[in-house]
Amino acid sequence: MTAQLSVVLPCFNERDNLAPLLARLETVLAGVAWEAIIVDDDSPDRTWDAAKRIAAADSRVRVLRRVGRRGLASAVIEGMLASAAPYVAVMDADLQHDEALLPAMLRALREDRAEIIVGSRHVGSGSVGEGLSPARRSLSDLGTAAANLLLGARAIGDPMSGFFMLPRALVEAVAPELSAQGFKILLDLLLSVPRGTRVLELPYAFRPRAAGASKLDARVLLDFAGLLLDKSFGWAVPLRFIAFAAVGVIGLVVHMAVLALVLGVAGFGAAQWTATLVAMTANFFLNNAITYRDVKLSGSGLVRGLVLFYGVCGLGAFANVGIARVLYQDALAWGLAGVAGAAISVVWNYAVSATLVWRTR
Numbered sequence: 001m002t003a004q005l006s007v008v009l010p011c012f013n014e015r016d017n018l019a020p021l022l023a024r025l026e027t028v029l030a031g032v033a034w035e036a037i038i039v040d041d042d043s044p045d046r047t048w049d050a051a052k053r054i055a056a057a058d059s060r061v062r063v064l065r066r067v068g069r070r071g072l073a074s075a076v077i078e079g080m081l082a083s084a085a086p087y088v089a090v091m092d093a094d095l096q097h098d099e100a101l102l103p104a105m106l107r108a109l110r111e112d113r114a115e116i117i118v119g120s121r122h123v124g125s126g127s128v129g130e131g132l133s134p135a136r137r138s139l140s141d142l143g144t145a146a147a148n149l150l151l152g153a154r155a156i157g158d159p160m161s162g163f164f165m166l167p168r169a170l171v172e173a174v175a176p177e178l179s180a181q182g183f184k185i186l187l188d189l190l191l192s193v194p195r196g197t198r199v200l201e202l203p204y205a206f207r208p209r210a211a212g213a214s215k216l217d218a219r220v221l222l223d224f225a226g227l228l229l230d231k232s233f234g235w236a237v238p239l240r241f242i243a244f245a246a247v248g249v250i251g252l253v254v255h256m257a258v259l260a261l262v263l264g265v266a267g268f269g270a271a272q273w274t275a276t277l278v279a280m281t282a283n284f285f286l287n288n289a290i291t292y293r294d295v296k297l298s299g300s301g302l303v304r305g306l307v308l309f310y311g312v313c314g315l316g317a318f319a320n321v322g323i324a325r326v327l328y329q330d331a332l333a334w335g336l337a338g339v340a341g342a343a344i345s346v347v348w349n350y351a352v353s354a355t356l357v358w359r360t361r
């Protein structure tokens with residue numbers, strides 16, 4: 001029988017958790033035609049290898065080993081899109097989510113009690129228990145509040161849950177809308193499905209981690225802040241542009257600092273050239289780490305990108321000076337002419353580097 005339920009299991013360094021998890025799925029999902037889709041981002045502990053060993057002996061287990069990429073949300077999206085079953089579940093692979101809830105989730109979907117079923121730590125008998133440290137707990141509460149602010153009338157008890165189930169048709173419909181960054185796939189889903197989509201929360205107790213460590217770090221938090229900003233203001237200005245402009249401001253500070261330093265030992269021309277080169281280099285690496293972290297360049301691509309970036313920004317500088325000069329001759333105040341020139345070069349640098357240097361969609 002073909003699978004009725006695909007359980008998507010995102011993994012990063014979960015080698016020791018997989019076998020126990022699959023054994024538990026086998027027990028609780030007896031009577032259901034299920035399959036597991038393990039999405040591993042080339043874990044250093046070779047989780048993918050352990051997963052493929054299991055898959056070689058069990059046709060219900062499939063493995064997606066992704067190389068050269070990282071990210072919970074994108075792993076979950078790709079896992080869900082690899083399913084052909086009518087229903088899709090997503091759960092952590094570290095045994096923190098209670099797999100015993102899966103049959104009730106499936107039943108609720110089949111009985112059409114809602115279109116999205118969420119395993120919730122914040123309704124009824126649900127709890128976080130010992131699953132989160134006090135620090136992580138306050139952080140999680142803060143995140144929940146922020147998420148619910150965004151959701152407005154659609155707010156739920158646990159919008160930060162990584163444990164949910166929905167019909168695959170809904171996934172297929174909203175997939176192009178989903179942001180592949182960060183951790184908060186459910187929040188993103190809730191924001192992307194049509195208004196009026198019914199959500200049902202079923203309580204469960206979040207368990208402490210048995211093996212391995214959490215991957216929620218500063219970068220993940222930054223991503224979350226990014227998702228919030230994107231969903232709030234993204235319609236007005238692309239978030240990437242804001243990051244690019246912010247990096248540009250840092251570049252300006254670097255430029256002035258280097259200029260001041262070098263002016264002590266060299267003439268203005270040489271100092272200005274040195275400052276420009278240092279600032280461009282700093283901007284390139286900052287943009288690579290922050291603005292374009294999802295399509296980060298490395299190895300020989302990094303060198304090629306840096307050279308291209310010099311070229312793009314060099315042209316941008318020419319445009320800046322040229323346009324500012326024309327405007328200045330047209331009797332515009334020097335400040336306004338300068339700002340207009342700088343604004344045009346930022347937009348140019350952004351637009352061209354986003355397509356040529358870093359290959360975003």
Ligand code: GDD
Pocket residue numbers: 009010011012013014039040041070071072075091092093094096140160161162163183184213214215216
């Ligand atoms: N493929 C892939 N790639 N999987 C990942 C990645 C990644 O970059 N990062 C994390 N995972 C997997 C982990 O291996 C684990 O199975 C699951 O995603 C959750 O990651 P954890 O690192 O265990 O998250 P957590 O327990 O700290 O966070 C929990 O609480 C959050 C809300 O407070 C999880 O339940 C989250 O899903 C939840 O959003």
Ligand code: MN
Pocket residue numbers: 092094096209214
């Ligand atoms: Mn976890």
